Amino acid sequence: MKRDSRLSGVLHVLLHMAEHRHPVTSEALAKAMTTNPVVIRRIMAGLRDQGYVQSEKGHGGGWSIACDLSKVTLRDIYHALGDPSLLAMGNRTEAPGCLVEQSVNAALSKAFDDAEAFLLARFGEVTLAALSADFHRRMLARGGASHDLETIHAS
Amino acid sequence: MKRDSRLSGVLHVLLHMAEHRHPVTSEALAKAMTTNPVVIRRIMAGLRDQGYVQSEKGHGGGWSIACDLSKVTLRDIYHALGDPSLLAMGNRTEAPGCLVEQSVNAALSKAFDDAEAFLLARFGEVTLAALSADFHRRMLARGGASHDLETIHAS
DNA sequence: ATATCATGAAACATATGAAGTTACATGAAA
């Protein structure tokens, strides 16, 4: 299965935005992500609706953080993306008449549901602030280079 | 993401086969699964290679169980299918130069890897015999109807 | 022998959804 990388992408964007005082345009973010500005706007739409980020039009416009990074977890961001599928596997039929398939579904569903709950719980343990802090640690370890988005991505 | 239902499908097939003494044809299995015989052969190929089932050509041919159901787990079957993706999500880039993305990847990869290990562990706890036993319990609860594949799926 | 049955495998079609792209309307700032 082709993997959904929206969560990965949106986190990347958020952490870059956190390094900027001023709004960052979709175009600048897209360049850093090697993608298209519309893709950025698309994955940011849900976060804007939830108030995690805000967008401004016109000169000096762009995206900026609108929340306390220490209060928002990966799970919150996941929900803001619209709860995309976590698992690549699923049951063949949801409400089968066949008793065999009911047994199979029961066993698999339990495992699937538990795995999803497990993953969501993990997401809930990680705040955006923790991610950002980890980034700053890596930055220092590498020699404390610039926080600038373009500089980071130039390497 | 569209979900992969091969594991679900192959388990359904195996449990039906377990109810038959004689080989079951791909066509009969396909009819029960409302799919195509070639699809059956395709998902069974890996299991045959691993020796969990065997196939015979010609009159009276078809598929039959070739293993001890109490010794084979869902995890074994999963591997026989070729280790398909378990998670629908993944990192945007595997080996990013960007330190921000490295932080994101590190956090997500840990959660993803743990969730996969969790799910595989669950699979490893369930034997085919346990699934079959669960089916028989459901059968008795419903009044102990026929084990016949066609009868089961006629309902 | 040969007709029939069943698998094995290749080739192709279909469907779904993420990702990428284009185009244009909306609205804010210089």
Add this chain to the structure above:
DNA sequence: TTTCATGTAACTTCATATGTTTCATGATAT
């Protein structure tokens, strides 16, 4: 009023599970 940036719709592209057709291979029954 020109420029910039987002908002949104529509479209293309791509990957992959699933479905289908076709024919070769081999086993069994008559």
